Amino acid sequence: MEGKTHRKRGELAVVAVFVVLGFLLALQLKSVRLYGSPTDATSAARLETLQELYNQATEERDKLQEQLDETQKELEDFRSAAATGDENAALKTEVDHLSMLAGLTDVEGPGVMVVMTDSTAENTTGDEADYLIHDSDLLTMLNELRDAGAEALSLNGQRVLTTSEVRCAGSVVLINGQRVSAPFVIYAIGDPATLYNALTMRNGVVDVLRQWKINVSVTMSDKLLIEKYTGVIPSEHLSPATQAEGEGAG
Incomplete structure (x- = not known):
């Protein structure tokens, strides 16, 4: 249900972007009709700018939604794997504890x-x-x-x-x-x-x-x-640290 909620929110955001951009485009086209050819170059530039803004908004929305879906899937997969077998009970408990500390529950x-x-x-x-x-x-x-x-x-x-x-x-x-x-x-x-x-x-x-x-x-x-945190935790530039054996942390 949580994933569907996020997708619905994302879809509403895209609809809002379309409505705003549609309104702006309509105003721009009206301006073109009113003022004729002298503003053609300006109108074209404005339309191009609006198109770029729309593309950026859509790309950012898709990127965030994809990141959120991937993170949630990994968490659920890990929980499912940890729950299979009595020997993994301690691991599942640790996962749940860390999720609580991270604000995800x-x-x-x-x-x-x-x-x-x-x-x-x-x-x-x-x-x-x-x-x-x-x-x-x-x-x-x-x-x-x-x-x-x-x-x-x-x-x-x-x-x-x-x-x-x-x-x-x-x-x-x-x-x-x-x-x-x-x-x-x-x-x-x-x-x-x-x-x-x-x-x-x-x-x-x-x-x-x-x-x-x-x-x-x-x-x-x-x-x-x-309640738990429902947004996206930024991690684009994070990766597990690697350290050669015997090498100091400094």
């Missing part, structure tokens, strides 16, 4: 839930940005949780991996290529008391944000569910 456990919303206080600095949550604030919060021993993290439902980007894009924040906006909800699985104390300590991250009237609540929980 849903996980649950105790931890804390952090909810962050933009300030509603009166603007006294003249700069509205001072009262909004930025990517740096989210990264500080996530890093503080990691340092306190968080074993799994999510931001607005997106699994946070070591490869996850968290950055501002206008009025929203990008995480794993997805746009999210306030309120920002962070789930962190780990020892609830340790995580809570790390965030709420005096002059800690929550204290600093509240000085700017940013609304932050931290709640301990006995059970949180963090």
